[in-house]
Amino acid sequence: MTAPTIAAYVYPGWHPCPERDRRFRPGWSEWDLVLRAKPRFPGHNQPRIPQKGIYDDSSPETAAMQARLARAHGIDLLVYGFFWSRGKRVLYRALDEGFLGHGGGGDFPFSVMWANRMPRGVLPVKLKPERVIDPSRLVYTDRGDFLRLIRYLAENYFSRPSYFRIQGKPLLSIFDSTFFLRQMGCRNCRETVDRARQILENMGLGGLHLMAVNPAMALCEQFSDAGFDSITHYVHLPDWKGCYLQDYQTLTIKRKAEWKGFASTFGLPYFPSVSPGWDATPRGVMHSGRRPRRYPWWPVVTGESPDAFSRFLRDAVRFTLAENRPPMVFIASWNEWSEGHYLEPDTRFGSRWLEAVRQAL
DSSP: OOOOEEEEEEOOOSSOOHHHHHHSSTTOOTHHHHHHOOOOSTTOOOOOOBTTOOOOTTSHHHHHHHHHHHHHTTOOEEEEEEEEETTEEESOHIIIIIISSTTSSTTOOEEEEEOOBOOOSSSSBOSSSOOSSOGGGBOOOOHHHHHHHHHHHIIIIITSTTBOEETTEEEEEESSHHHHHHHHOHHHHHHHHHHHHHHHHHTTSOOOEEEEESOOGGGTTHHHHTTOOEEEOSSOOSOTTSOSEEEHHHHHHHHHTTHHHHHHHHTSOBOOEEOSOOBOGGGBOOOTTOOOSSTTTSOEEESOOHHHHHHHHHHHHHHHHHHOSSOEEEESOSEEGGGTEEOSOBTTTBTHHHHHHHHHO
16 A cells, blocks of 8 residues: 655744744744743643754754654655735745755755745734735736746755656645636636646656645635646644634544545545644734634634643545545644644644654554
8 A cells, every 4th residue: 555645734933034024023934933822711722832942944954953853753845835916926945955955955846835825924914904915925826927936846846756646747825726726717717727738748747746734615616627636635623713722632623524525526636734723823913802703813622632642633645545646634833833734743742643643643
């Protein structure tokens, strides 16, 4: 039986960059949020801090350490968030200078997830009525722009021996696949994706495996027609409209029951995504105990543990082995510290999050 590929998403936001220097103080990164987070109720696990302290993810030494830890604990693939808006790139140094730099990730397999939504310009998020997603963060595209993106990825990443492929085709996942499909339209999307595949075949790269992340059930019949090859999620754990405090093990039971239905409803292979927790407390300003019923204040997942996460991952492995060829499982994430889901060693559990992966396998 083919062993499953275990992939972990990487958030590349742990280094200073010019865009954030202009909006915040020079040298700012999201570590400022993580280190200053405060507990908001008795027993609240904040702040969450790396066991060996904060780091710069644009450093090859950091990437080399991350690759060593991943390889040692059964993780096969790191999926880097890739911020692109009509040629403008943000938070690219973690991948380009860190992981792909001299002495960085080396031959460890990687792929990119197009984060077609720009990073927040105000952090921590303020307490005022506003849209959950500021319109300025939305990344609009069209056929020409998408094909420019494909050529850029082909020249800089797809052509590398360590770039991850599914059945010989480079993997590209799209974070907000629903927004992408709605703005492109199903027919235009299919024609554009077909053209992208032809470009990559002409370059000798074998085509394209296009994966939809976080697809909307309301468009379930369109993703296959639009040219997507498979579906998955990023963080698929909390009940976003549920109560403020949500129990981890209760949520995992609910999510496991949904996996088989995703594949049948969308008519595409579903690769399960599991998460060790969720708590976006560091990203939101808090005043007088107010908790708006929206991101990043609501909800908070409690009761998480490495043992419970290991059982969740084990069940995902069993599911994908029975359902998918090739089998894959995604973990959200490797290092999203400001949202409370990460595998890297912390001061609470040490390396047990990573050991949970190895135990599940």
